[in-house]
Amino acid sequence: MxxxxxxxxxxxxxxxxxxxxxxxxxxxxxxxxxxxxxxxxxxxxxxxxxxxxxxxxxxxxxxxxxxxxxxxxxxxxxxxxxxxxxxxxxxxxxxxxxxxxxxxxxxxxDGEGLVHALDYYNIPFRGKRVLVLGAGVSAAAIGVALAEGGTVDGAEHIAFYDPVAGKAIGLATQLDSFFDATVVSVDSSDPASYDLIVNASQAGLQPGDPLACDVSRMEPHAALFDILLRGQPTPLVQAVRARGLNAQAGFEMLIQxxxxxxxxxxxxxxxxxxxxxxxxxxxxxxxxxxxxxxxxxxxxxxxxxx
Missing domain, CATH: 3.40.50.10860 (Leucine Dehydrogenase, chain A, domain 1)
Known part of the structure; x- marks a missing residue:
């Protein structure tokens, strides 16, 4: 020392x-x-x-x-x-x-850390459809970084889901006004039709928490990034990996x-x-x-x- x-x-x-x-x-x-x-x-x-x-x-x-x-x-x-x-x-x-x-x-x-982590794991997000679970501070940072590059260097479509009424729509409206990417709120955590799912919610922090989304609905090519640090690999990460899909924990986001x-x-x-x-x-x-x-x-x- x-x-x-x-x-x-x-x-x-x-x-x-x-x-x-x-x-x-x-x-x-x-x-x-x-x-x-x-x-x-x-x-x-x-x-x-x-x-x-x-x-x-x-x-x-x-x-x-x-x-x-x-x-x-x-x-x-x-x-x-x-x-x-x-x-x-x-x-x-x-x-x-x-x-x-x-x-x-x-x-x-925070958002740049996520983008670099996705690149580290070769998880595509540029020009892709991304579902962000959660609409808090971390989700906002992630949304900014994913949308900042436009539809060429950033995601083409970013959807936010949060169970708290009005939270996702407020964040989506704010980001949509700044960037070229399509930014919307959705009323379901259904991961079907998305290329990448980012868990930026608190789901998974406590034992017995339900999974943040139904992983059986993920597309065969889709990937998941769970930004949580505690309890990794979380049940969500483990469930996605059990399907043979790419799922990564949040440590690399911090390191990057x-x-x-x-x-x-x-x-x-x-x-x-x-x-x-x-x-x-x-x-x-x-x-x-x-x-x-x-x-x-x-x-x-x-x-x-x-």
Missing amino acids: QAINGTTDLYLIPGDPIANVRVPRMFNAVFARFGIDAVMVPTRVAARDLAVFLKASFLAKNLKGMVIAPPHKPLIVSLLDGCGLFGRVAGSVNIVRRLDNGELEGDLF QMPNYLDYFGYGEAANGVRHDMRFLREQIYPEAMRAEIAAPLRYHSASVA
Whole structure:
């Protein structure tokens, strides 16, 4: 472990709860690997205290930035001096940095992490039909990233389903007004007719949760990505794999954001190093039961991808 001293830059990750956050171990592994005099520390902060915490924390001159954990991502936007496009459209951010003039700006990389994870596993989404289960903060980020490339580099058709009345239609309407892709809400989680299903809901977090969709209705060519981190492989992932279809867990979505985080914080050399070799990060994140997928991620990606 690197020594912490008076020259060490500090990064925080506020959330509530924070017991299971994985981002600090990835950042600290990167800092150690590339000889960066910095450390990331998780901090448990209640939502009611977030505004005061954010402003007071950045009074420390060696605090360079934050990665934002749930449930605080949508609460941060109004506290910033500036925000990137993805953060503005989705209405949430997962990273904050301090500029040289002292202003705070943030952005959102959840969606880009998903897109890179899909590429890693060779799961097609460009020009495809995608069903997103859930319409919360993560679903919004995913929708922005899938739609941002237009119908050539992004999905052609994106549908949101959420059991909470009005939630999916509100998100779909917002995104449809920004992008060329067709973005709609649907009143069913039926996966039939879709090329890709993304579970961005909470279904699967608790034992006994019903599956987020009826996997028997998935098309023979379809794939599924479950963004949940706890309990992987979830019953949903296992059920899809039992059909012989491509189903992947959310760890890679988290890992694939690291180069974006590092670039945003000004560590370009480390970002390029991570793009070249992410295996050491997977060893930090993947649970023991899934370690075999680090060395051999099955048939779902090519050897040319990191």
